[in-house]
Amino acid sequence: MTELPAAPDVTFIGGGNMARSLIGGLLAGGASAARIHVAEPVEALRTALAKDFNVDLHADAMSAAACGRVWVMAVKPQVMKIVCESLSTLAIAQRPLVISIAAGITTNQIARWLGARTAIVRSMPNTPALLGAGITGLYATPETSAEDRSVADRLLRAAGTTVWVEEESLMDAVTAVSGSGPAYVFLLAQSLMEAGVKEGLDPTQAEALANQTLLGAARMLTESGETAEVLRQRVTSPNGTTQAAIESFQADQFEAIVARAVHAARVRGAELSAANE
Numbered sequence: 001m002t003e004l005p006a007a008p009d010v011t012f013i014g015g016g017n018m019a020r021s022l023i024g025g026l027l028a029g030g031a032s033a034a035r036i037h038v039a040e041p042v043e044a045l046r047t048a049l050a051k052d053f054n055v056d057l058h059a060d061a062m063s064a065a066a067c068g069r070v071w072v073m074a075v076k077p078q079v080m081k082i083v084c085e086s087l088s089t090l091a092i093a094q095r096p097l098v099i100s101i102a103a104g105i106t107t108n109q110i111a112r113w114l115g116a117r118t119a120i121v122r123s124m125p126n127t128p129a130l131l132g133a134g135i136t137g138l139y140a141t142p143e144t145s146a147e148d149r150s151v152a153d154r155l156l157r158a159a160g161t162t163v164w165v166e167e168e169s170l171m172d173a174v175t176a177v178s179g180s181g182p183a184y185v186f187l188l189a190q191s192l193m194e195a196g197v198k199e200g201l202d203p204t205q206a207e208a209l210a211n212q213t214l215l216g217a218a219r220m221l222t223e224s225g226e227t228a229e230v231l232r233q234r235v236t237s238p239n240g241t242t243q244a245a246i247e248s249f250q251a252d253q254f255e256a257i258v259a260r261a262v263h264a265a266r267v268r269g270a271e272l273s274a275a276n277e
């Protein structure tokens, strides 16, 4: 169990989808609910977070931020500027470790909006964090101490594994692959289920067949030590059914479709930064 004994109190600014996933991961890893503080303006979300996790809830960002040595900025990129500016006085006085999970928003922007010389880690988790099965990409500003990097790493590792990048510009690529990635898998699950129904299967059975196939394949990818290519080849009997499907995918340029989608996500990350100057 990863109890957070020596670890500081953590405040989430924003209690939406991603904060919920991270809080679930932290609690499953043994963190104390009383040491997790959340600022969330939407009353229904506060009620749900209190009921599900019993964490300390605040309607107001300032009062929640005052409780935490670590601030996890979990609001939409479009409101990061206004939220950071509203916390500036407290940031200057308190010098928290700021961990942003906002897509696109750079550490320079956060430092400028907070107006404080404080440690900043830019991170990109994903929603499987809720099950402790997430992965988070992280980047720290050069001013961030090794101790604060370690605090950030420990916090995000409660939600899964972590990968540090040395160049901040790579965070948009991380976002495009793993931050948004679960949605691509859910799209594949839905498409596979609907295709099964078109081929005559009962919808409930098609859903079970598609979802369990994704789970089993994902476990093989992470547990077998084999590459995706080798695992695919093992399923693909010469002139068999899989080969027919793979050839159809390739004729429709599956790899290029995926590459274009990931590129579009990466470009959007950079746009979110520029649009919210």
Ligand SMILES: NC(=O)C1=CN([C@@H]2O[C@H](COP(=O)(O)OP(=O)(O)OC[C@H]3O[C@@H](n4cnc5c(N)ncnc54)[C@H](OP(=O)(O)O)[C@@H]3O)[C@@H](O)[C@H]2O)C=CC1
Binding pocket: 013, 014, 015, 016, 017, 018, 019, 039, 040, 041, 042, 045, 060, 061, 073, 074, 075, 076, 077, 079, 083, 101, 102, 103, 124, 125, 126, 127, 179, 180
């Ligand atoms: N969803 C995902 O899979 C991932 C999301 N992210 C990033 O996480 C961040 C949050 O995304 P997500 O959780 O999906 O978004 P949500 O909209 O679900 O959550 C953000 C929450 O913050 C609230 N909020 C707005 N202003 C304030 C404020 N001043 N103080 C406190 N809370 C406030 C919002 O309320 P209201 O709705 O009223 O504005 C909302 O409930 C984004 O920056 C996103 O890029 C990163 C990785 C994955």
Ligand SMILES: O=C(O)[C@@H]1CCC=N1
Binding pocket: 103, 175, 179, 180
């Ligand atoms: O779609 C988004 O912008 C956020 C960032 C990664 C996942 N969700």
